[in-house]
Amino acid sequence: MRHLLSTADLAKDEAIELLDTAAQMAATQSREIKKLPTLRGRTVVNLFFEDSTRTRISFETAAKRLSADVINFSAKGSSVSKGESLKDTALTLHAMGADAVVVRHWASGAPYQLAHAGWLDAAVLNAGDGTHMHPTQALLDAYTIRRHLGGHGGGLRRGGDDGVGADLAGVKVAIVGDVLHSRVARANVWLLRTLGAEVTLVSPPTLLPVGVESWPCRTSYDLDATLADWQPDAVMMLRVQRERMSGGAGAFFPSPLEYTRYFGLDGRRLALLPAHSIVMHPGPMNRGLEISAEAADSDRAVIVEQVANGVAVRMASLYLLLSGTASSAAVPASLPAPVSSTTEGTAL
Amino acid sequence: MTAGTGMPGTPDPRDVPEGTVVLGASDVARALTRIAHEIVERAKGAQDVVLLGIPTRGVTLAARLAQRLASIDPAFDPERDLGELDVTMYRDDLRRQPTRAVGVTRLPAAGIEGKTVVLVDDVLFSGRTIRAALDAIGDLGRPQAVRLACLVDRGHRELPIRPDFVGKNLPTAQTERVRVLLAEVDGSDAVVISGREPGAAAPGEGDQR
Numbered sequence: 001m002r003h004l005l006s007t008a009d010l011a012k013d014e015a016i017e018l019l020d021t022a023a024q025m026a027a028t029q030s031r032e033i034k035k036l037p038t039l040r041g042r043t044v045v046n047l048f049f050e051d052s053t054r055t056r057i058s059f060e061t062a063a064k065r066l067s068a069d070v071i072n073f074s075a076k077g078s079s080v081s082k083g084e085s086l087k088d089t090a091l092t093l094h095a096m097g098a099d100a101v102v103v104r105h106w107a108s109g110a111p112y113q114l115a116h117a118g119w120l121d122a123a124v125l126n127a128g129d130g131t132h133m134h135p136t137q138a139l140l141d142a143y144t145i146r147r148h149l150g151g152h153g154g155g156l157r158r159g160g161d162d163g164v165g166a167d168l169a170g171v172k173v174a175i176v177g178d179v180l181h182s183r184v185a186r187a188n189v190w191l192l193r194t195l196g197a198e199v200t201l202v203s204p205p206t207l208l209p210v211g212v213e214s215w216p217c218r219t220s221y222d223l224d225a226t227l228a229d230w231q232p233d234a235v236m237m238l239r240v241q242r243e244r245m246s247g248g249a250g251a252f253f254p255s256p257l258e259y260t261r262y263f264g265l266d267g268r269r270l271a272l273l274p275a276h277s278i279v280m281h282p283g284p285m286n287r288g289l290e291i292s293a294e295a296a297d298s299d300r301a302v303i304v305e306q307v308a309n310g311v312a313v314r315m316a317s318l319y320l321l322l323s324g325t326a327s328s329a330a331v332p333a334s335l336p337a338p339v340s341s342t343t344e345g346t347a348l
Numbered sequence: 349m350t351a352g353t354g355m356p357g358t359p360d361p362r363d364v365p366e367g368t369v370v371l372g373a374s375d376v377a378r379a380l381t382r383i384a385h386e387i388v389e390r391a392k393g394a395q396d397v398v399l400l401g402i403p404t405r406g407v408t409l410a411a412r413l414a415q416r417l418a419s420i421d422p423a424f425d426p427e428r429d430l431g432e433l434d435v436t437m438y439r440d441d442l443r444r445q446p447t448r449a450v451g452v453t454r455l456p457a458a459g460i461e462g463k464t465v466v467l468v469d470d471v472l473f474s475g476r477t478i479r480a481a482l483d484a485i486g487d488l489g490r491p492q493a494v495r496l497a498c499l500v501d502r503g504h505r506e507l508p509i510r511p512d513f514v515g516k517n518l519p520t521a522q523t524e525r526v527r528v529l530l531a532e533v534d535g536s537d538a539v540v541i542s543g544r545e546p547g548a549a550a551p552g553e554g555d556q557r
Contacts, residue, residue, distance in 0.1 A: 017449065024434070024450040033487040038437040066437075316450075319437070324447030 003115045003124040004317050006133045007191035015194055016167060018316050019143050023164050025319070026312035029065070039068035042099040042322055047089070048127070049075040049105045054283055054307060055127050055137070059102045062314035068322075071098070086110060090119035098122045100322055108132035123321040131181050131244070137282055138187035140313040141236065142195055144306050145171060148278050149233050169196035174226055176202040177238030177263060177290050180209050180252075181245070184282045185238055189217050202226050204263065206252045223263050227272040235273065236280040237265050237291045256289055266292040270300065278302045367527070367542030371516060376499065376530075376537045379515030380409070383497050384416035386513050391464050394424035396492065398463040400433040402481055403451040407432045408532045409499060410468035431455045433467070438480035455488060465491040466513075470528035472498040475509035500539055502526045 001014060010018075028036060044063040046056055056072065063070045073093075075081060080089060086105075093101060100123040103111045108130030115124035128134040146163040149171050173192055179185045179201050192199050199217035201208065212219055220226045227235070240259065245251050253259045260266075265279065279291075279301040287293050296303060371379070388394050394417050401410030414426035434451035442448070467481050478496060485494060497513035502520045516539070520526060524543045531537050 021450050024452065027453065028437075031488065036437045036487075037483065038442065319450070320447055323442040324445060325443065 001320055003111075003126075004135050004321060005111050005115060005124065005126045007135045007138045007187045007194070008133075010135070010191065010194060012167065012194050012196075015139070015142070015191060016165065018139055018313070018320060019146060020164050021316035021320060022139070022143050022309070022313045025315040026309065029308075029312060034065055035067060036065060037067050038319060039063070039066040039322055042068045043097060044068045044070050044100045044102060044318065045093050045096075045098040045122075046070060046072045046074075046127075047093070047101050047103045048073065049080065049103075049110070050128070052104055052128070054310070055104065055134075058307070058310040059125075059127060059136075059314050061311050062318055063100075065311070066315055066318060068099075068318065071096075086114065087117070087119055090114055090117070093122070094120045100125060100318060102127050104128045106130055125317060125321065128183055130183065132183055132186065134183040134187045134282075135191070136310065136314050136317055137184050138191040139317070140306055140310040141184075141188055141280060141282070142168065142191055143309050143313055144280065144302055145173065145192075145197070145234050145278070146195075147309075148302065149276065167195045168192060171197040171234065172200070172230060172232045173197050173234045173236060174200050174202055174230070174232040175236045175238065176223060176265065178207050178240045178252075179203045179212070179238065180207045181241040182238045184236075188236065189215055193217065200226055200230060200232070202263070204253055204259070223265075223269065224272070227269055231274050232277060233274070234278050234280060235265065236282075237285075237295075239282065239284065240286055240290050260289055264288075264290055264292060265295045267294040267298075270295050270298060273300070280306060283307070367525075367540040368544060369538050369540055370518060371500075371539035373531075373537035376515070376539065379499060380412055381416055383513045383515060384413050384420055387413070387417065387466055387495070387497065388420050390495070390512065394421035394429075396463050397424060398429050398431065398456055398460055398465050398491070400431050400455075400460075400465055400467055400481075400485075402467060402469045402477060403432060403434055405470040405528050405530055405533060406468045408530045409470060409497075409528075411532075413466075413468060413497070428458070429456055433481055433484055435477060435480035435484050438483045440476060440480070453484070453488075460485065460489040460491045462490070462492050464493045464495065466495045466497050469496070469498045470500065470530075471526050472496070472501045472509075472511050472514075473504060473526075475505045475507040478509050479507050499528055500526055 028034065046059055048056055060070050101114065101120060102125045103114055104127040105111065109132060111124050111126040111129050114120060126133055126135055146166060146168060175185050175188060185201065189199050193216040201217055201219045202223050205221055208219060277300065279295055281291060281303045283303065285291055285296055287296060295301065387397060391397050399410045399414050401407035410430060414430045417424040418426050432452060432454050434453045436448050436450045465485060467478065469477065482494065485491065495512040498511050499515040500518050501511055501514045502518045504522055518526060520541065524541050527540045529536060529538045529540060
């Protein structure tokens with residue numbers, strides 16, 4: 001793995017390796033000394049062209065816990081606001097010797113361009129691009145689902161060994177809300193599918209994108225019927241992204257109150273779910289719009305745990321992208337190390 | 349390049365890859381028993397001893413040592429005082445090797461604070477794994493003492509690190525490969541040297557410590 005750009009091109013064994021590594025990283029985060037020397041001397045640049053608090057802080061925490069140096073670069077108040085192009089920004093970062101670039105951009109495909117245009121030789125991690133992908137969010141969601149439900153075909157497995165090594169075969173996940181503007185939904189649909197889970201998108205027709213019928217998932221316009229009849233193991237509520245709705249909220253649904261009545265998760269809908277099911281939200285939540293305080297604060301909600309798992313998943317991503325020789329990414333990690341290391345002369 | 353040559357305790361030759369078998373199953377068992385006695389002698393009992401195996405084969409060896417320690421001194425409880433220590437994230441060669449999978453670190457519930465930690469590894473070579481393990485231990489607590497047990501010491505140290513308990517000192521050339529095979533992982537017990545130049549002297553029998 002050279003870059004982490006999309007969950008659609010992650011193979012199943014790569015995804016499980018990421019989740020298993022995240023489990024080991026999470027174990028180190030309960031220690032008194034949380035810092036590991038693993039990426040000492042490497043530089044991680046957080047390149048954020050769009051506002052973000054939790055993703056940026058999560059990546060920054062992850063990099064610092066691995067002893068990497070972190071440089072935060074946000075478009076506001078930087079050379080980008082003076083009109084610098086993505087290419088020139090990338091060349092600047094290259095000249096500064098960045099080893100990894102975590103990029104969030106309002107344009108779908110910007111991280112791909114950064115990774116493949118030849119401007120940079122750093123590893124590129126997509127931290128959300130437009131309405132395209134948000135791979136680390138999907139990975140932390142999958143990790144959270146696996147911790148609670150994984151390995152037993154949707155059955156119960158709380159606690160225990162956290163499902164290390166398992167996929168999500170048979171787990172049913174409902175993703176509810178503003179799918180149209182959601183890179184989280186897109187990233188999750190493909191990753192959960194790769195891991196063997198079944199996904200149903202629940203959304204008003206106006207908030208489902210054109211072409212959704214070609215995605216590897218089912219769709220529904222009826223939240224009550226999906227919860228009651230399909231009995232999902234996990235319900236992922238999406239934020240209504242009002243800042244992306246150019247005409248204001250009214251352009252996609254008649255009123256916030258009507259949206260809440262039809263697609264909001266409240267105590268009544270929570271009671272329709274099976275007893276082992278979990279409630280997720282990528283945050284930040286609009287309490288009272290897509291999720292009620294009762295649902296958000298219930299003991300089924302794993303929303304705060306998702307944030308903690310995000311650090312572990314991002315540590316795993318940085319570790320897997322930045323350790324190891326760049327040319328040897330295809331060699332399985334289980335190969336025994338040669339006794340007289342012939343790779344030493346060719347190291348970075 | 350002969351396979352096992354009928355040594356006592358030599359496993360089925362089909363299980364042994366190409367190379368010279370220097371320790372058979374019974375040799376491995378005797379070495380572990382002796383190491384267990386030495387650990388108890390050195391610590392004057394086993395009440396504060398914690399065994400930490402370094403993956404993968406160090407973990408298996410530590411489990412076997414734990415059984416022996418428990419039979420020597422009932423104060424040692426294999427359930428309570430045995431753990432494993434993954435050192436991947438403390439290695440100094442992460443950028444020179446293919447990406448390594450991160451293993452499990454499992455410590456005794458009581459931690460390692462104030463204990464006598466015995467690190468267990470299969471082959472001691474450059475000493476860099478042990479250096480990483482010492483750093484990892486430093487982040488996990490402050491043991492009263494750290495000791496090192498290994499089944500084979502093959503020399504060629506690159507750091508000032510010395511084992512406290514050795515199964516067998518094995519003079520080797522830098523180009524040779526020493527492998528410890530264990531029944532739990534590999535199907536049979538043996539220590540095998542491969543890559544030895546033809547005509548090289550077999551290791552002397554008198555160098556067992």
